[in-house]
Amino acid sequence: MKPLLELTGVSKFYGEAGLAVPALRGVDLRVGAGELLSIMGPSGSGKSTLMNIIGCLDRPTTGTYLIEGRDVSTLSGDELAAIRNRKVGFVFQTFNLLNRSTAQENVELPLIYRGLSLGQRRRQAREALEVVGMGHRLTHRPAQLSGGEQQRVAIARAIAGDPSLILADEPTGNLDTRTGEEIMAIFQRVNAELGVTVVQVTHDPHRGRQTRRIVLIRDGRIVEDGPLPDGEFLAAAPEPAPAGGGAQ
Amino acid sequence: MNLFESFRLAFNGLRANKMRSFLTMLGVIIGVGAVIALVSVGTGASQEVTTQVEALGSNLVIVMPASARGRDLRVEDAATIEERVAGVAHAVPTLRESATVIWTGRSIDTDVVGTTEFLPEVQSHPVAQGRFLSGQDVLYRRFVAVLGATARNNLFGLRDPMGQEIYISGYPFTVIGVMAEKGEGGLFTPDPDDRVLIPVTTAQRLLGTNKIGSIYVSVNQGANADLVTNHIQRIFEVRFGDADAVQVFSQQQILAAVGSVTGILTMLLGAIAGISLLVGGIGIMNIMLVSVTERTREIGVRKAVGARSRDILAQFLVESVIISLVGGAIGIALGMLGSAAISRLGNVPSVVSLSWVAIAFGFAAAVGVFFGIYPAMQASRLDPIQALRHD
Numbered sequence: 001m002k003p004l005l006e007l008t009g010v011s012k013f014y015g016e017a018g019l020a021v022p023a024l025r026g027v028d029l030r031v032g033a034g035e036l037l038s039i040m041g042p043s044g045s046g047k048s049t050l051m052n053i054i055g056c057l058d059r060p061t062t063g064t065y066l067i068e069g070r071d072v073s074t075l076s077g078d079e080l081a082a083i084r085n086r087k088v089g090f091v092f093q094t095f096n097l098l099n100r101s102t103a104q105e106n107v108e109l110p111l112i113y114r115g116l117s118l119g120q121r122r123r124q125a126r127e128a129l130e131v132v133g134m135g136h137r138l139t140h141r142p143a144q145l146s147g148g149e150q151q152r153v154a155i156a157r158a159i160a161g162d163p164s165l166i167l168a169d170e171p172t173g174n175l176d177t178r179t180g181e182e183i184m185a186i187f188q189r190v191n192a193e194l195g196v197t198v199v200q201v202t203h204d205p206h207r208g209r210q211t212r213r214i215v216l217i218r219d220g221r222i223v224e225d226g227p228l229p230d231g232e233f234l235a236a237a238p239e240p241a242p243a244g245g246g247a248q
Numbered sequence: 249m250n251l252f253e254s255f256r257l258a259f260n261g262l263r264a265n266k267m268r269s270f271l272t273m274l275g276v277i278i279g280v281g282a283v284i285a286l287v288s289v290g291t292g293a294s295q296e297v298t299t300q301v302e303a304l305g306s307n308l309v310i311v312m313p314a315s316a317r318g319r320d321l322r323v324e325d326a327a328t329i330e331e332r333v334a335g336v337a338h339a340v341p342t343l344r345e346s347a348t349v350i351w352t353g354r355s356i357d358t359d360v361v362g363t364t365e366f367l368p369e370v371q372s373h374p375v376a377q378g379r380f381l382s383g384q385d386v387l388y389r390r391f392v393a394v395l396g397a398t399a400r401n402n403l404f405g406l407r408d409p410m411g412q413e414i415y416i417s418g419y420p421f422t423v424i425g426v427m428a429e430k431g432e433g434g435l436f437t438p439d440p441d442d443r444v445l446i447p448v449t450t451a452q453r454l455l456g457t458n459k460i461g462s463i464y465v466s467v468n469q470g471a472n473a474d475l476v477t478n479h480i481q482r483i484f485e486v487r488f489g490d491a492d493a494v495q496v497f498s499q500q501q502i503l504a505a506v507g508s509v510t511g512i513l514t515m516l517l518g519a520i521a522g523i524s525l526l527v528g529g530i531g532i533m534n535i536m537l538v539s540v541t542e543r544t545r546e547i548g549v550r551k552a553v554g555a556r557s558r559d560i561l562a563q564f565l566v567e568s569v570i571i572s573l574v575g576g577a578i579g580i581a582l583g584m585l586g587s588a589a590i591s592r593l594g595n596v597p598s599v600v601s602l603s604w605v606a607i608a609f610g611f612a613a614a615v616g617v618f619f620g621i622y623p624a625m626q627a628s629r630l631d632p633i634q635a636l637r638h639d
Contacts, residue, residue, distance in 0.1 A: 057552065057633050078556040085554020096549045096636065100264045110553040112253055157553070 002069050004164055004197050005031040005054060010063035010073075011220075012049050023049040025220040026063070031199065033164065036191040037213035038200045046220040048169070051201045055088050055167045056080045068164065085113050089158025089196075093170035095150040097142040103129060103153045104138040110161045128160035129153070131194075132186055148179035155186055159196065166190070168200045172207060184210045184236035209234045251562070258566035261539070269571065272535045276575030276612055277582060279525025283608040284583025284600065286517035289590055291604070292597035294510030301502050303430065303440070307469065308370065308499045309477055311339075311484075312462035319493040320459035323448060325484075326364075329463065333479045335471025338366035341460040343451045349403060349444055350415040356402045359443040360416055362451025362460075368427075370466040373440060378410050378425030386447040393421040397429035398441040414444075417454055421446060473498040518604070522611070528575070529615035532568050536623035540564065547627055548635025561628035568620025569613065576612030580605055 007029040013020035023046045031037065041047045052058035053065060056072055059080075065073045072083055084090075089110075097106045107125035116124070129135050132152040142150050151171060158166050168187065172180030184207065191198045200211055208214050209232055216224035262269040311329070313319060321341070329339040343362035348355050365383050368374050375394065385392050393414060400409055409423045430440040452458055465480065467473050477498050484494040497505075540547070547560055584600050591598035 052633055055552075078558070081551065081554050081556045084552060090552050092636070096545065096552075098546055098549065100260065109550065113550075113554040113556070113559060115250070 003030040004033045004035075004068060005029065006064075006066040006069075007053070007060075008064050008066075010050075010053060010060040010065060012046075012053065012058070013061045022220055024053070024060070027217075027220075027222055029215065029222065029225070031197060033197055034191070034195045035213060036188065036198045036211045037215060038202055038208040038211040039215045039217060040202060040205075040208050041217035042203065045217045047201050047217050049220075050217060051167060051169055051199075054165075054199060055090060056083045081113075085110055086161065087164045089161065089163040089166045091151070091154050091158050091166065091168040091171045093173040095142070095147070095154045095174075097150055097153060097157075099142050102139045102141055103134060103145070103156075106142070106153055107157045107160045109157060114161060124160050125156070128156040131159065131190070132156045146179075147175050148182055151175065151179075151183050152186065155183070155190070159190060159194065164197060166196055166198045168198065170202055171200060172202075172204070180207070181236045188236055206234070210236050251566075254559075254562040254566045255570070257563045258570055261543075261563070261567050262570060265539075268535060272531055273571050273575040273578070275528030275531035276525065276572050276615065277528075277579040279521065279528040279615075280576045280579025280608045280612050281583040281586055282521035282524050283518055283611075284580055284605060285586035285590060285598075286521045287514055287604045287608075288583070288587035288598040288600045289596060290510070290514030290517045291601050292587075292591065292599040294507065294514060295599055296597045297506050297510055298503060301499060301506055303372075307467040307471075307473060309465040309467060309473060309480065309496060310462055310502070311465060311480060311494060311496050314492055314495050319484075319488045319490070321461075321463060321494070322458065323452075323460055326460075326463045328483065329465055329480055332483065333465075333476055335468050335476050337466045337468050338370055340364050340366045340370045340464045340466075341448050342367070342462055342464060343448055343455070343457075343460045344438075344443075345451070345455060347417050347444075349399070351403050351409075351412060354403060356399065358396075358399045358402070359438060360451065361443050361445050362448035363445055364448055366466075367445065367464070370464045371440070373430055374428045375425050376428040378423075380425055381445065381447055386449050389449040389453055390447060391419060391421045391450060392424045392446065394425040394427060394445040395423060396427050396439075396441045396443040396445070398439065399444050400426045402442075416444065416446070419454060467498075473500065477501070525608075525611060525615060529572070529619040532571055532616065533619035533623060536564060536568050536620055537626070539567075540623050540627040543627075544630060544635045544638040547630050548632050548638065551630070551632035552636060557628040560630075561624045564624035564627045565617070565620050568624070569616040572612045572616025572620075573609075576609045579612070580609060583608070 007027055010024055010027045011022060012024040013022050015021050027050060039047050039050060049058070053060055060073050063073065064071055067083065067087055072080065075083065098109070104122065104125045107128050108121040111121040111124055126135065126138065129138060132155050134149065134152045134156060137145065137149065145153065172183050175183060187198050187200070188210065190196055200207065202208055209228060212233055213227045214224070215222055311321065313321060323341050326339040326341040330336055340363055345360055346357065347360040348357055363381070364386050365381050368380050380394055381392065393416065395403070395409060403409070403414070409426060412423050413420050414423060427441070448460060465476065467476050477496050480496045485491045488494070550560060587598040587600060590596065
């Protein structure tokens, strides 16, 4: 079976030739359909660059990158936009919702650029918001929502277009621990129930253990890559029992 | 993404910053409004002048001394023209002087015009009551007067002026007739209704002169006014040995000269107003650049979820075009109101020309596109990674 993502010898250099600073040096990575994995590494390791390339926001300087067997390393900006629109759903650390738009309008956003009709967009957006438990918040604006609720809307936006890949950049980085658990539970559920591949970038080992495979990157190279050993996987607890007991 | 979506997005963008959108639009509103109002007043003035010149009478040729090195005209010159120039019906000498006219203690200041019995015919200005001056009146230098409609109203009010004795510069004249009302005038040419007509010979005696002011020549139907003009010119050239001693114009030449002057005036007004429209366009560009900077992150998000460069370009370009088109429409409405107000308050005519409305609206649309394209390109060229990092 063909892998969903296939990076071969991918390097990325910034700056002018000669003075170029390498951010990635010969990365090989294969991700199968339906995987749930974390890319981990210290800051400056190149994991953001890797994520931008996987998400088709950027192109490798050398090497090839195939999504579902299609080489996207040489596509134009607009062609990459079309790939992002259909294949990739982004979830950001800072949510990146449009403040003037309602939850539903935010979730519709990728569908607008796919050219869907208003009715179709509304329906798909509502369904996606129901999946993340935000079906009762359709007309709320981001400012009226908590951080966790905003991230749920962002996940709904990522899954609304039925992508092959969800790319989450430090998705719990701006949330408290308990809300973070809820968000991770949604990723695990979306991965298991919808079969969508989820790639998370994080530096938190605990969050890493909530996915089934960890790719460790350092100085632009993959230094470790493997499935989580049996028994290490942590199911995220949507409603962790309070430590001291109490009114619950 | 289709155009409808672009409009929806653009409207939402403009609605989010209502005050700013309105102020930006105000630049276009004032620009377009000024173009419409000023050009309407200019067009109105030019039509007014044309009407007044046409009211002088068709097939009219006017002879007057040149202003710089002019030579005096005589009554005999009018007779010479009438005799020698083919195609001339009548040549009427006139001598105009402002004077005080008194009737039983009431006095008005008006123009007293000395002329002959053919003036009604040459100026297409008929008598309404009584009779006009006769050849006998002119020949015998009689002290008789015919009143213009305005002069008659000012001096006599509701009373009947016929047979009354009026005093012009202290000399008594008998009123023998009243002219028909010719209609308004006076802004660009002397008011044809505010004058008192007396025999030219009597006027010369009053002023102690033997010259006259100008000669009104009527050309026969079917005769060529240009040929008549040239012939008259030649007669005076021979007599004075100077081609420029006397000016001879046909009505067409006056219309052309006046038309070119008022045309320049209208263009000038339009250009001044056009500059303010240009400034309005710069305002659009300024605010769109600010808007693009402020919404960098939004642009990043849109690009990340699949907006192509042209989708972003369309969104921002449509915003600036909406500003200019809505501003243009409001500006046209206000410009029409403004021209009506100027025309009423300033008592000047104004004519809203549809072609100028179309030009102003088209220019506003062009301003929206021209000044909107650069900020929209800036937005569409943003790198999504950089844009998402922006705060």
